Amino acid sequence: MAANPTPTNDMVLLARCHDLIKGCEALEVEIGLKQNTAAAMQAAWDAARAAQTEVGRVKTERAQRRKNLRDRDREGEVVIGRCRLRLTAVFGTGFNTQWGAAGFTDRSTMVPEVFAKRLSLLSSLARYFELKPEHESMDMGATAMICEATFEALSAARSAVNFNKSALRTAVLAKNAALKKLRKRMRSLIRELWILLPADDARWLRFGLKLPARLPMPEPVERVTLEATGQGKVFVQWPPAPHATRYRVQMRSMGTAEFTTATTVAEPEAWLQDLPLDEFTEVRVIAANKNGEATPSPTATVMVR
Known part of the structure; x- marks a missing residue:
C-alpha cells in the first residue's frame, strides 16, 4: 500500500x-x-x-x-x-x-x-x-x-x-x-x-x-526545522515530500565526517534523544518509497541543550 x-x-x-x-x-x-x-x-x-x-x-x-x-x-x-x-x-x-x-x-x-x-x-x-x-x-x-x-x-x-x-x-x-x-x-x-x-x-x-x-520516485525534503527542547532532546520537523512513504532521519555531531541514521518514520516529524549536551548537531532527512530514495534534504544545525 x-x-x-x-x-x-x-x-x-x-x-x-x-x-x-x-x-x-x-x-x-x-x-x-x-x-x-x-x-x-x-x-x-x-x-x-x-x-x-x-x-x-x-x-x-x-x-x-x-x-x-x-x-x-x-x-x-x-x-x-x-x-x-x-x-x-x-x-x-x-x-x-x-x-x-x-x-x-x-x-x-x-x-x-x-x-x-x-x-x-x-x-x-x-x-x-x-x-x-x-x-x-x-x-x-x-x-x-x-x-x-x-x-x-x-x-x-x-x-x-x-x-x-x-x-x-x-x-x-x-x-x-x-x-x-x-x-x-x-x-x-x-x-x-x-x-x-x-x-x-x-x-x-x-x-x-x-x-x-x-x-514515482520520491521528491527530496525541502527543508528541516530543529527545536532543542532540553535534556538532550531535539524535535525534528519537515514538510511532507511528494510520493514519500517513509523518511530516514540522519544526524552527525559537528566535526564528524559521516551521517548516521537515527530513525526511520512514516510521518514528517521525529524526536532525537540522548544527544550530547552543549554540542552542535547536524540533521538531514531522506525521503523514500519502495522505488528508492531521494537526495538528502539541506542540513539543519542546532545546539543541543
Whole structure:
C-alpha cells in the first residue's frame, strides 16, 4: 500500500474515504468487492463524522461554560467586596477574630485571590449572616440570601465546567476510536483492491487512489526545522515530500565526517534523544518509497541543550 498510504490528518482521511465510498458505489459489483462495500465504508465514515461533530459541539459548549464561570466568579468578587465593606463598619479595618468567624482566612480582610477560597468565603458569609442578621445590609447587597444565591450560581457554574471536561474526554476518545476504525476499514479496502485489480488498472483512479504500478520516485525534503527542547532532546520537523512513504532521519555531531541514521518514520516529524549536551548537531532527512530514495534534504544545525 506504499502508493496509497493511510492519511494521518483527520480531515484528509475523511475526504479520502469519501472518494473511496464513491468508488465502491460505482464498481463494487463490477470488480467483486465483498468485505469492504460502499455500505460498510459509509457506516464507518458516518460514525467518524458524527464523533468529530460531537467533539466540536462539546468544545463549543466548553467555551460557553467557561465564560459563564468567569462571569459568575466576577459577580462573586463583587458580592464579597460589598460584604467586606459592610463588615468593616462592624469589625473595623484590621483583621481580628470576628473577621475569621465571618469566613475570612489567612489573617486578611481582602477578597481572596484563589477561586476555591472565594467560593468557600461566599458560603461562610451566607452562614454568618444567617446567624447574625443584624449585620446584614440590603442596601449594600450584603445579606445571607445574596451570598447563598451567588455561591449556588458559582458552584453550579464550576460543576458545569467539570462535567464538560469529562464529556469532552469521552467525546475525544470516541472520535479517536471511530477514526481508527475508519483507517482500518480504508486499509482493508485497499488490500482487497490489491487482490481484485492489477497494479496498472485505471479503475484505481475511480477510488481516488494512485495506480500502484506508477508510483514515482520520491521528491527530496525541502527543508528541516530543529527545536532543542532540553535534556538532550531535539524535535525534528519537515514538510511532507511528494510520493514519500517513509523518511530516514540522519544526524552527525559537528566535526564528524559521516551521517548516521537515527530513525526511520512514516510521518514528517521525529524526536532525537540522548544527544550530547552543549554540542552542535547536524540533521538531514531522506525521503523514500519502495522505488528508492531521494537526495538528502539541506542540513539543519542546532545546539543541543
